[in-house]
Amino acid sequence: MEIPDLVREELGDEEVQAGVSLGDEDIVCFTPSRTLVYRGEGLLSDEGVEAFPHEFERLSVSEGRRKATFSLAYVDTKREFSVPVKRSEGVLERLLESSLSAAGVLDEEETVAGVYRFSELTLVVTSAQLLKHVGSVTWDGDFEQFAFEAVTGLEFEEGSVATAIVLSVDGRPERIKAPSNKAPSLRRTLQQALFAYHDVSSLDALNEKVGEDEDSESDVSGLGLDAGIDPLVGDDEAAAEGTEASGPDESGWEPTDSADAGASGSGTDGDFAALEAQVEELAELVEQQNEQLQRQEKVIKQLIAELRQGR
Structure with missing residues (x-):
């Protein structure tokens, strides 16, 4: 030109x-x-x-x-x-x-791949991030940034009127609705930008590469009782309790309290130490759970604040 x-x-x-x-x-x-x-x-x-x-x-x-x-x-x-x-x-x-x-807002080498306006929503897809602005004007200082380096998932939920783009950033989903007639172009631009940034060639490959470890998340949220921590009652003790509950064995003898006490008396100290260690591990997991709940509380408070601002 x-x-x-x-x-x-x-x-x-x-x-x-x-x-x-x-x-x-x-x-x-x-x-x-x-x-x-x-x-x-x-x-x-x-x-x-x-x-x-x-x-x-x-x-x-x-x-x-x-x-x-x-x-x-x-x-x-x-x-x-x-x-x-x-x-x-x-x-x-x-x-x-x-x-x-x-x-x-943009780095020196960062470029804009596409701008999309849907009523009072404006989206800017760059080579390194997604920018979102909500308001009656097309753009001002009140916008949100979602860096591609922090993306942990991307999904699309297609409907008859609108398509929901679910972009997860640091494990937190951000839902964006686009009119169905304009959604394909936005989807194509966003995917191409994310694929190029993370050096992948498909949506499945992207989610596999950036996805969080669900197993580690479930361990924390579920107190991790199935991962590396034995039940508070040992297998031998559980077997003994089960036999006692069902009555005498085939020989006609019951395992009595006095016999148990005599047989296990020498191992009392060892059993107590093992139980104490298990309690300490459980307390550690409870503390992790409390920290996660505090983080969730912050997210909820932030969401409430944004909803009050009309975002």
Whole structure:
């Protein structure tokens, strides 16, 4: 794409990182700090270029039949520019990428793979994370980040009206609903980005690679009584109790209390030490369970707070 002379004059020491053609001679150019909107000379207007700094606080996008208007709100002013609707998606991707890079949200090598707007939900898929914004405006500072390095699972629940994307991050599921007619594109973009990040080629391979160890989780939540800890009553004692409960054996003799006491008297100290060790192990597991409950309590409190904020 050829850069007009008027844009080159406006660049100064900066370079054009990306551009979107708007048709005819009109183009939108993106530098690290500004978006430059160039209009070629026409019957009703002269040649010109407008610069829009990327330090805006809020971005709104409204679409008509032919044009999409981008409204950028700064601390003390609001500015707008319009582009053909069919070019708006490319402009929005590059504009958000430039803004997020300038704000330090994206790393130097991180790029935007796709931007999706569903009513009051905007999703930005990058090469390293998923960004989620909920609100009447397209974008502002109130957004959530889900880093691909912390992803522990990805699932899709398809419905007749919407598809639910279940992205688990650090074991906590994040459910995102997308209209069924637009969900395939989002699914494809998100999968491709995650597959590339984790160097896998399928959804099954991704979940196998990033999935948490369910066995270790169940051991903690279930107090681990089936993993490495014997029951408090030993096998010999259980057998003796079972025989006593069922009455005399075939020889007609019952194992009496006095006989048991005489036979096991010498091993009392050893049995007590073993029991004490088992109790200590159980106490350790109970403490782990308490820690897990505290973490869950924090998550619940955070969820309640977010629901109150309307997220």
